[in-house]
Amino acid sequence: MKYTLLNSTTTAKATDCLVIGVWTKGKLTAPAGALDDALAGELRRVVATGDISGKVGDTLYVHPSAGKAKRVLLVGCGEESALEARSYRKAVNAAIKALFKSNAKDAVMTLAELPIKDRDGAWALSMLVQECESSTYQYDQTKSKKMAAYALKSVACSTPKGANRSAMNEALKAGLAIGNGMNTAKELGNLPGNVCTPKYLASTATKLAAKHKTLTTKILNEKQMQKLGMGSLLSVSAGSKEEAKLIVIEYKGGKATSKPYVLVGKGITFDTGGISLKPGGAMDEMKFDMCGAASVLGTMTAVAQMGLKINVVAVIAAAENMPSSTATKPGDVVTSMSGQTIEILNTDAEGRLVLCDALTYVERFKPKTVIDIATLTGAAVATFGDQTSALLSPNQAFADELLGISQDTLDLAWQLPLWDEYQSLLESNFADIANIGGPRAGTITAACFLQRFTKKYTWAHLDIAGTAWLSGAQKGATGRPVPLLVEYLRRQKA
Ligand code: BES
Numbered sequence: 001m002k003y004t005l006l007n008s009t010t011t012a013k014a015t016d017c018l019v020i021g022v023w024t025k026g027k028l029t030a031p032a033g034a035l036d037d038a039l040a041g042e043l044r045r046v047v048a049t050g051d052i053s054g055k056v057g058d059t060l061y062v063h064p065s066a067g068k069a070k071r072v073l074l075v076g077c078g079e080e081s082a083l084e085a086r087s088y089r090k091a092v093n094a095a096i097k098a099l100f101k102s103n104a105k106d107a108v109m110t111l112a113e114l115p116i117k118d119r120d121g122a123w124a125l126s127m128l129v130q131e132c133e134s135s136t137y138q139y140d141q142t143k144s145k146k147m148a149a150y151a152l153k154s155v156a157c158s159t160p161k162g163a164n165r166s167a168m169n170e171a172l173k174a175g176l177a178i179g180n181g182m183n184t185a186k187e188l189g190n191l192p193g194n195v196c197t198p199k200y201l202a203s204t205a206t207k208l209a210a211k212h213k214t215l216t217t218k219i220l221n222e223k224q225m226q227k228l229g230m231g232s233l234l235s236v237s238a239g240s241k242e243e244a245k246l247i248v249i250e251y252k253g254g255k256a257t258s259k260p261y262v263l264v265g266k267g268i269t270f271d272t273g274g275i276s277l278k279p280g281g282a283m284d285e286m287k288f289d290m291c292g293a294a295s296v297l298g299t300m301t302a303v304a305q306m307g308l309k310i311n312v313v314a315v316i317a318a319a320e321n322m323p324s325s326t327a328t329k330p331g332d333v334v335t336s337m338s339g340q341t342i343e344i345l346n347t348d349a350e351g352r353l354v355l356c357d358a359l360t361y362v363e364r365f366k367p368k369t370v371i372d373i374a375t376l377t378g379a380a381v382a383t384f385g386d387q388t389s390a391l392l393s394p395n396q397a398f399a400d401e402l403l404g405i406s407q408d409t410l411d412l413a414w415q416l417p418l419w420d421e422y423q424s425l426l427e428s429n430f431a432d433i434a435n436i437g438g439p440r441a442g443t444i445t446a447a448c449f450l451q452r453f454t455k456k457y458t459w460a461h462l463d464i465a466g467t468a469w470l471s472g473a474q475k476g477a478t479g480r481p482v483p484l485l486v487e488y489l490r491r492q493k494a
Pocket residue numbers: 271273289346348349350351375376377378379381436437442465466
């Protein structure tokens with residue numbers, strides 16, 4: 001989709017569809033009022049019929065008899081004084097849904113000029129473009145009948161009066177990059193496990209790097225990981241014919257000497273549980289167990305597209321977790337790259353086993369910060385459902401920064417404690433540490449495990465088991481937490 005900032009007044013531009021908001025009780029928003037004047041009160045007469053209540057997300061098409069817009073899409077925006085970030089996003093999504101149903105090939109959107117209580121115009125514009133672009137996503141890669149593309153091809157956005165033009169341009173670009181990054185993450189997440197293998201993730205990274213001068217990749221195979229002593233990571237791929245890959249992507253947008261921000265993604269391309277085999281119900285959804293890796297790739301896509309002036313390193317620990325005669329067994333003890341030995345009491349707690357070696361590997365970059373992103377625990381789904389990612393960090397200032405950004409982007413995350421009191425749950429009689437902490441506090445003990453490998457830098461962990469994909473009729477990857485990660489990186493100074 002093509003996005004532009006509108007130069008002219010909204011009523012002066014010829015368009016297939018003009019999208020404007022209406023408040024409750026039939027009150028017209030400013031752009032609606034201007035249009036109504038140009039249409040000699042036609043809009044007011046439509047609203048007076050009561051066919052649109054003005055409730056957030058209500059929509060109604062009007063085909064005006066005059067003016068430059070073939071259609072007008074009225075969108076309910078609620079009480080004028082009550083429009084806030086969440087209701088704005090809801091109104092935007094309702095508008096997009098209605099727009100995509102029509103045959104309009106271009107549209108003028110005026111929602112970003114509405115006053116939002118807790119946000120500015122740049123945020124409104126960026127969110128509009130992000131939601132629009134991510135809504136264009138349709139999965140058809142493994143269907144024999146391809147989806148027809150939406151008719152809508154270009155969107156011109158109006159901006160609040162007096163808005164800073166370059167700030168608006170930047171917001172537009174960021175929204176587009178985030179939406180695009182989310183779509184990259186969704187596609188990788190949705191691909192089946194027999195297509196999206198560790199090798200596929202590696203070649204996706206290589207192809208992405210070929211598109212941007214600022215990106216380089218290095219792919220480590222099992223032999224190279226063996227040399228580095230990654231006995232923990234390799235214990236996960238031991239039962240699979242698919243070779244594990246450690247995918248390293250470097251983005252250089254800052255000075256050569258500037259320390260990078262590091263992202264580490266869990267890339268289990270299918271999680272059967274291994275010898276600790278999972279029950280059969282909904283096991284297909286374990287193809288989504290690489291959504292952490294997908295979000296990292298989506299974020300790098302967006303970072304490169306925006307040309308951020310910082311350095312970023314992404315590391316993906318990619319493996320398939322399978323049972324077989326060569327698979328790791330409960331009770332096996334392996335040695336991690338850090339030298340710490342691990343008793344594997346449950347082969348289904350494999351995410352932490354691949355992540356711990358990746359987290360040791362990234363020490364070499366002397367990172368400013370490290371965030372790992374993983375579909376790590378069913379307990380995170382039980383705790384937070386599909387709305388909220390779990391955030392854990394021993395560094396409260398860092399946690400607060402990420403929590404703040406999650407509120408700003410509405411890519412919600414909430415903190416769980418990472419207190420030393422939980423560490424004893426991981427004690428083992430036969431190794432330095434066990435890979436499970438028992439049935440309780442599962443998200444916390446998983447993070448406690450990772451914490452033992454992250455002592456040398458500022459670190460936070462995002463458990464996205466609940467938020468990375470939806471189940472049921474809506475089954476599919478969400479592209480989260482790309483908005484949170486991209487916004488975090490956007491705010492960093494070299
Ligand atoms: N990939 C799963 C976590 C998961 C489960 C995400 C269900 C989303 C939905 C992870 O590898 C796993 O199996 N975790 C186990 C850990 C347990 C054995 C300590 C879990 O959460 O049950």
